[in-house]
Amino acid sequence: MKVRVEQKILDKNEQCAEANRSFFTKKGVGFVNMISSPGSGKTTILARTVKDLMGELHIAVIEGDLETDRDARRILEVGGQAVQIETKGSCHLSARQVTESVHKLQLEGLELVVVENVGNLVCPSDFDLGEDSRVVVLSTPEGDDKCAKYAKAFVKADVLVINKIDIGAMLEFDYEKVASEALKLNKGLKIFKVSAKTGEGMDVWYDWLRSRYRKNQG
Amino acid sequence: MKVRVEQKILDKNEQCAEANRSFFTKKGVGFVNMISSPGSGKTTILARTVKDLMGELHIAVIEGDLETDRDARRILEVGGQAVQIETKGSCHLSARQVTESVHKLQLEGLELVVVENVGNLVCPSDFDLGEDSRVVVLSTPEGDDKCAKYAKAFVKADVLVINKIDIGAMLEFDYEKVASEALKLNKGLKIFKVSAKTGEGMDVWYDWLRSRYRKNQG
Numbered sequence: 001m002k003v004r005v006e007q008k009i010l011d012k013n014e015q016c017a018e019a020n021r022s023f024f025t026k027k028g029v030g031f032v033n034m035i036s037s038p039g040s041g042k043t044t045i046l047a048r049t050v051k052d053l054m055g056e057l058h059i060a061v062i063e064g065d066l067e068t069d070r071d072a073r074r075i076l077e078v079g080g081q082a083v084q085i086e087t088k089g090s091c092h093l094s095a096r097q098v099t100e101s102v103h104k105l106q107l108e109g110l111e112l113v114v115v116e117n118v119g120n121l122v123c124p125s126d127f128d129l130g131e132d133s134r135v136v137v138l139s140t141p142e143g144d145d146k147c148a149k150y151a152k153a154f155v156k157a158d159v160l161v162i163n164k165i166d167i168g169a170m171l172e173f174d175y176e177k178v179a180s181e182a183l184k185l186n187k188g189l190k191i192f193k194v195s196a197k198t199g200e201g202m203d204v205w206y207d208w209l210r211s212r213y214r215k216n217q218g
Numbered sequence: 219m220k221v222r223v224e225q226k227i228l229d230k231n232e233q234c235a236e237a238n239r240s241f242f243t244k245k246g247v248g249f250v251n252m253i254s255s256p257g258s259g260k261t262t263i264l265a266r267t268v269k270d271l272m273g274e275l276h277i278a279v280i281e282g283d284l285e286t287d288r289d290a291r292r293i294l295e296v297g298g299q300a301v302q303i304e305t306k307g308s309c310h311l312s313a314r315q316v317t318e319s320v321h322k323l324q325l326e327g328l329e330l331v332v333v334e335n336v337g338n339l340v341c342p343s344d345f346d347l348g349e350d351s352r353v354v355v356l357s358t359p360e361g362d363d364k365c366a367k368y369a370k371a372f373v374k375a376d377v378l379v380i381n382k383i384d385i386g387a388m389l390e391f392d393y394e395k396v397a398s399e400a401l402k403l404n405k406g407l408k409i410f411k412v413s414a415k416t417g418e419g420m421d422v423w424y425d426w427l428r429s430r431y432r433k434n435q436g
Binding site: 005037038039065066067068070089091118119120121122123139141142143145146148149150151152164167170171 | 340
């Protein structure tokens with residue numbers, strides 16, 4: 001019974017996800033779904049990215065949180081376009097919530113919409129939002145043992161951003177262990193090491209975004 | 219439909235939780251449910267606690283993880299008693315999983331069982347395991363804005379352990395902000411600031427455990 005209902009919920013989500021995918025493809029706008037634990041630095045990465053790529057890559061952010069509109073305000077503060085979804089306790093964003101939020105964005109001239117999912121390394125992995133790329137963020141203080149333990153999040157991702165490398169050495173974070181475990185789960189995974197706080201390594205992440213989403217490559 | 223099924227799942231969990239509560243009460247063994255994001259340091263706190271209180275407070279640990287038995291092995295390595303539950307993708311532990319695991323423990327002489335829940339600051343909050351105390355762990359790198367964003371985890375807790383205080387100052391973690399937000403949600407919450415790595419602050423946490431769970435207070 002439980003399994004059948006879960007399947008129904010997932011099927012319904014998949015229909016909405018496909019609708020989102022068609023919508024974004026038709027508009028020629030990229031769509032990234034960003035997943036991580038709470039506090040890994042998703043919002044800091046996005047605020048810095050939006051600011052640094054301003055005038056070069058047109059990004060809007062859909063922020064998902066259980067409660068508060070704090071994250072959307074951080075994107076607005078750096079001059080970006082953002083809308084907030086408050087899930088009121090739900091542990092993941094659904095494709096339908098994205099559909100409803102997209103219409104609050106000014107899509108004209110936009111090249112990329114990034115959805116920052118609810119801080120949760122487990123549940124959001126099961127819910128396709130219709131994204132063309134999935135980015136998982138892992139921060140060094142979370143520890144270098146997380147890929148095998150939370151495998152699903154890494155198996156379905158296109159990119160792994162390892163954040164907070166400014167304190168990685170101090171925490172004896174083993175990048176090779178993480179890369180090895182992550183690539184064992186998902187051999188096509190791209191891995192970027194960054195500090196959204198200091199800016200270190202962000203250029204490689206920006207290059208990936210530019211090459212994938214910038215319309216005017218001139 | 220979805221709501222009704224969720225209610226049924228929660229009701230069934232609540233029945234098992236009550237059975238667990240009766241069982242532990244009858245045995246005179248304490249039962250703590252520990253909840254946090256991935257990587258906040260739950261296992262490090264527990265491994266240090268088990269080691270430091272060895273011979274003084276008899277603790278066993280039930281480790282919950284999506285995959286791998288790494289955490290149980292870390293408790294065994296310091297000489298503690300531990301069993302691992304692998305949820306195989308499920309985002310929280312259920313009361314029934316605890317019931318099944320408890321019977322793998324040697325309960326004779328035990329004073330406290332701590333369940334380390336799956337690393338997830340959202341879903342485990344909804345599932346009573348039958349615990350007499352709920353402990354939520356927040357680590358400084360996760361940021362000082364998490365209480366209002368993940369309110370449910372803090373509303374239902376008895377204790378908040380703020381871990382990784384050894385790097386809190388460097389990260390400009392605002393303890394007063396966290397305490398103020400947390401106490402606004404839950405005015406009876408006890409707050410302990412610790413570093414499970416360096417040992418700083420652990421004594422106050424140990425005192426709480428001793429006063430609450432030690433049978434022979436002599």
